[in-house]
Amino acid sequence: MEIITEGLHGIGRFFLHPLTYFFIMVAFFVGQARVKRERKYFHTRVFDFVLESKYLFFPGILIGIVLSIITFIAGVYIPIGIIALLSLITVLLSGPFTFRWLSPAYVIGFTMVIAFLLPEGLAAEGPLKTWLTDIQEAPLSSLVALLALLLLAEGYLIWKVGGKGTSPAILKSKRGFPIGAHFSQKLWGVPVLLLIPGDGLVKLFSWWPTLSLQGEAFSLFLVPFGIGFFQKVQGMLPSESIENTGKRVLALGIAVMLSVPAAFFFPITAVFIASIAILIREFISIQQKLKDENAPFFFSKREKGLVILGVIPKSPAEKMEMKVGEVIVKVNGVAVSNVNEFYHALQLNRAYCKLEVNDVNGEVRFVQRALYDGEHHELGVLFVQSHQDREPEAV
Template identity: 40%
Template sequence: MANDWLFELLKGVGFFFLNPIFYFVIFYAVLMGYRRVKRERSQFHSRVFDGYQELKTAFTYSLLIGAILSLVTVVTGVTVSPGILVLAGILFLLLSLTLQYQLLSPAYVLGGALVLASFLPVFIQEIPLLGYSIEFNNQLALSFLVLLGLLLVVEGFLIIKNGNQFTSPLLTQSKRGRTIGVQEIDRLWLLPLILFVPGELAAPWEWWPVLPIGQEGFTPIILPIPLGYRRRFQGMLTSEGTKREGKYVLYLGVMIGAASFLSLYGMVYSYLVIGAAIIGREAIAWSIRHHDQTKASLYTARNQGLVVIGIHPLSPAEKMGVQVGETITRINGESIRTPDEFYYHLQKNRSYCKLEILNFEGEIRFAQRALYEGEHHELGLLFVDDVSEQQKAVV
């Protein structure tokens, strides 16, 4: 029996790499990186992170979280209808075409697929696979809502742990027409997730593995589950904003998971829970945006000093502990107001650098370091007004 389980699991692993979603996510992550690098080069003449950063981030924590989540779904007996999984995949592809990564949250993708599953079967009975695979009864609704709650918890965790790991600076205009800086976060995570699908519904091909459990046959499959996230921060620090939003999304996932058992009392409760997930996720996004926009912008030009909007990785500035959003008021003892003044005083002493920095608490601190040949000649810093007027385009 153990060998049978292992053999079927290996077949499921093979199905993971046959799934087109896996390769689409790789392509999509590379596209995200290309668009980011192109915009950064347009505004700052250099990119902050390389174009594969989004692709590398897509697999951050993925194996560990996927294994933990798979263990939970197996232990709790979560089973899914393959037709709804197909609908979720189609919906993901359609939403991804908008390039609005925040729409790739499981609340919209899986929640939307559950809503579509309630109406589509009447119209697609003649389509193979979908015609006989879509099934949405109380028991399946319970499993899907539990899965939706778990994925929202995972989304919240990833936003907290990974949302602030790297951000992209961009310049835009405020409502008053003033150039301000914004920190943009674009994420696409990919999780491998083991799910059980009823065998009689999910075995349209002879080679498809079917595992006997009790009186029924189930297909263990490993699916690539994509999760998307986008946010722009101008008034809040990204660390504060992502922590706040991630916490709210995590709580929403717990609430949806707990409320999923209401589906046992009737399908109308399932729709209410799905609606709560979609509306709740949108309400969280609106709340974060509203809270951020009501604050004064952190990334604006100052009368004294230069606001840091970006830092190149592994640069002298990063090694000195400079953080995005801080204001550099002096370099090597000289006051500065413009990037030209900063670079002029930096070049006067190429072997040593001492910065006077105004931190987030309004306190002055000092950062100093010897400079070595071959290191970034501008310390790796990007400033809010470190571009020409022609480059200050609205993004």
């Protein structure tokens, strides 16, 4: 009962942590910047500005529950000074318009390296002195276990959620031709209920309750970890590219998890493991970027048909189950190869449209739907357009 009561108190303290509100604010501004970019390219927004906020706490909360149970059973504990350092590094790595650096490999990895390198004897008073002591005496084995768990969470989230709600954009090739690309930018809040050793919290807040485990005092605190992800895709389907990245990060998490026992027996190896995790995570990002940039452009003008760059939510195109990456070959029986031809063919029958589409596997399917007032000129599909086409916009 003591553990349950303290756990409920710890969950309530989640709303006391400033990172919770920091993540909400960052997600809001990133969403605003995305909408501005979409309006620039297509004269309309593709997704609402709350898209980033939509993914902020789900499914991260469910994953956080699982991780909280695992860390509690495994006896993973993190001093309050380490939590303060983690929060500071999280803020520093949060760029103004990107979540690129908010991987657990960077946040926890840099925390461990700093804790290992921090010199002793630094002058400080009050809570700061206690926090510096916590950092210098950091439980490296617990930190590397937490790193492994959050890397597994990151890999799973990228694999299963990272490819959803990607934002289309029009870029320029080296030769100046328009090409399509997709940006995936996600920030997942993963709140983990952690054991805080000692009476550090009680010294700050006299009302803070504690529980006793094997004769030692602990408090429970729900820490809102932020797992960020950013990836640009122009050489293949966004879902496939991002899924590959997720699987590679998941493999990194498994590798770190397998090395956790070594850190418990030899804590110094934890810093080495964290450093390798930083390098491998960065290698994954760089290799994906180079591979994508050297691949043929996936979303580019084709001799036959129009490749779908984006589908606006709740539009007729979405109701017709049209997908990003599919190629529209014919509209109302007329072959099309540019946006103007598509638009004119659509006008041949203002009450009904029939599309011949090659799906992402190259198989032909037919899509048809009755059109209503206001829909004949705006199905909700986005294309990459040549210089001869009219200005980019939703069609």
